[in-house]
Amino acid sequence: xxxxxxxxxxxxxxxxxxxxxxxxxxxxxxxxxxxxxxxxxxxxxxxxxxxxxxxxxxxxxxxxxxxxxxxxxxxxxxxxxxxxxxxxxxxxxxxxxxxxxxxxxxxxxxxxxxxxxxxxxxxxxxxxxxxxxxxxxxxxxxxxxxxxxxxxxxxxxxxxxxxxxxxxxxxxxxxxxxxxxxxxxxxxxxxxxxxxxxxxxxxxxxxxxxxxxxxxxxxxxxxxxxxxxxxxxxxxxxxxxxxxxxxxxxxxxxxxxxxxxxxxxxxxxxxxxxxxxxxxxxxxxxxxxxxxxxxxxxxxxxxxxx
Numbered sequence: 001x002x003x004x005x006x007x008x009x010x011x012x013x014x015x016x017x018x019x020x021x022x023x024x025x026x027x028x029x030x031x032x033x034x035x036x037x038x039x040x041x042x043x044x045x046x047x048x049x050x051x052x053x054x055x056x057x058x059x060x061x062x063x064x065x066x067x068x069x070x071x072x073x074x075x076x077x078x079x080x081x082x083x084x085x086x087x088x089x090x091x092x093x094x095x096x097x098x099x100x101x102x103x104x105x106x107x108x109x110x111x112x113x114x115x116x117x118x119x120x121x122x123x124x125x126x127x128x129x130x131x132x133x134x135x136x137x138x139x140x141x142x143x144x145x146x147x148x149x150x151x152x153x154x155x156x157x158x159x160x161x162x163x164x165x166x167x168x169x170x171x172x173x174x175x176x177x178x179x180x181x182x183x184x185x186x187x188x189x190x191x192x193x194x195x196x197x198x199x200x201x202x203x204x205x206x207x208x209x210x211x212x213x214x215x216x217x218x219x220x221x222x223x224x225x226x227x228x229x230x231x232x233x234x235x236x237x238x239x240x241x242x243x244x245x246x247x248x249x250x251x252x253x254x255x256x257x258x259x260x261x262x263x264x265x266x267x268x269x270x271x272x273x274x275x276x277x278x279x280x281x282x283x284x285x286x287x288x289x290x291x292x293x294x295x296x297x298x299x300x301x302x303x304x305x306x
Contacts, residue, residue, distance in 0.1 A: 001025045001228070004072040006058045006101060007079025009036030011182045012116065015221045016076060017041060021049035023225075028070050031079065032057045040181050059093070059100040067104040074112045074228045077101045081117060081151055091150045098154040102161045112168045114227045115158065119173035119213075119237060119280045121148035122155070132213070132241040132281035135173075141235070145273050155235060162233055170227040172220075175239030175280055179217030179304055188246060189214060192253045193304060196260035206270030208247030213239040213279035216300035219293045226289040237280035240293045252298060256305050 003020055007013040008029030013036065020027050021044055029041065033055060044051055056063045058079055067075070080098055082090045098115070105113050123133045124142030138159055143152040158169040178189035185191070195202040215238060223238045247265075254260040285291040295303075 001074065002070060002072045003074050003076065003228070004028045004030060004067055004070060005076045005078065006030045006063075006097075007036060007077070009033060009038060009040050009053070010078060011040070011179075011186055012177060012217065012220060013076070013078045014040035014044070014181060015179070015217050016078070016224050017044050017051065019221050019225055021047060021051060024049075026050040028052045028054060028066065028072065030054045030056050030058055030063050030066060035079070058097040064100065064104045064107070067110070068108045071108055072110055074114060075101060075105055075110055076224060077113060077115045080115060080154060081121065081147055088146070091146055094150055095153055098157055102157055102167065105167050106161065106165045110167065112170070112228060112232070113158065114170050114172070114224060115154065116172045116174050116224070117151040117154065118147070119175055119239065120275055120278055121145065121151045122173060122235075123280075124148075125275060126278065128277055131243065131277060132239070132279040133237070134281050135235060135237050135284040138235055144275070168232040170231040170233075171235045172223060172227060172238045173235055173280060174220060175213035175215040175237075177215055177217055177220050178300065182217075188212070188249065189253075189301070189304070192250050193257070196253050196257035196263065199259060199263065201263050202250055202265045203268045204246055204250065204265045205268045206274065207267070208250070208265070209245050209276075210274060211243035211245050211277045211279065213242065214244055214249070214297050214300070215239050215293055216295035216303075219295050223285060223289060223291045226291055230290070231284070231288040234284060234288060236284045236288060237282050238285055238291075239280035239282055241279055241281045242297075243277060243279045244297055249297075252301055253305070256302055
């Protein structure tokens with residue numbers, strides 16, 4: 001299979017590239033390195049597989065030409081939505097990048113586009129009784145904040161291009177992904193591990209009772225690979241369905257990093273519009289992808305720290 005991974009030098013993208021090369025697929029990475037790093041692809045490049053790297057912006061004409069030259073079977077677009085602190089320009093660029101990717105797919109006959117969006121941005125403020133959140137149709141999504149509105153707009157684009165141009169898509173709604181190569185600013189797990197290993201007090205925003213659905217990177221990559229040929233036309237939750245509080249997360253990390261159990265967390269102000277409790281039910285993933293998470297939080301944290 002011939003594959004293009006947009007954002008392939010990032011945290012999730014580089015792990016996907018490793019998996020695709022291990023399965024002997026031909027992989028082209030398009031990345032502007034604004035967030036990703038070539039260091040993430042060091043092992044993949046050293047392995048000497050069928051990997052090509054293109055230092056390009058996904059919305060550029062050069063990226064379109066590259067896709068036209070390679071004519072991939074599948075495009076994985078993993079460089080869309082920025083973190084919570086992103087400004088309006090970054091959100092606008094995310095939408096333009098998605099549109100450019102779909103236009104390139106239309107022009108060059110790409111059969112399938114797989115995207116990843118943060119589940120917490122598209123399901124509003126679920127009540128405790130509604131957890132874990134079940135998969136729903138694109139028209140039923142409840143975007144939260146600007147990031148959620150952009151995520152919903154990207155999914156609407158996917159639906160439109162499928163209806164108008166027969167380009168299949170799968171949109172994975174990801175829980176809180178963690179694992180090796182994640183920057184300390186990339187998520188709470190990475191931030192806590194960085195604090196623990198550098199003997200700094202972690203910062204808990206709010207009271208620490210907020211819950212999240214932490215899903216290990218290897219599990220997420222497996223879902224992405226399966227999405228290349230399954231789950232077309234669907235928004236599919238990728239998570240464990242289990243809630244872990246932020247305070248409990250720190251306790252678990254402090255328990256496996258030598259000397260970290262003596263660090264007392266500092267409490268910062270709660271983030272604006274933060275979701276208090278969150279988890280997603282991977283029902284569609286089991287049915288349509290044949291996927292279920294297999295890495296528990298304790299195992300995933302231990303592998304990360306090792």
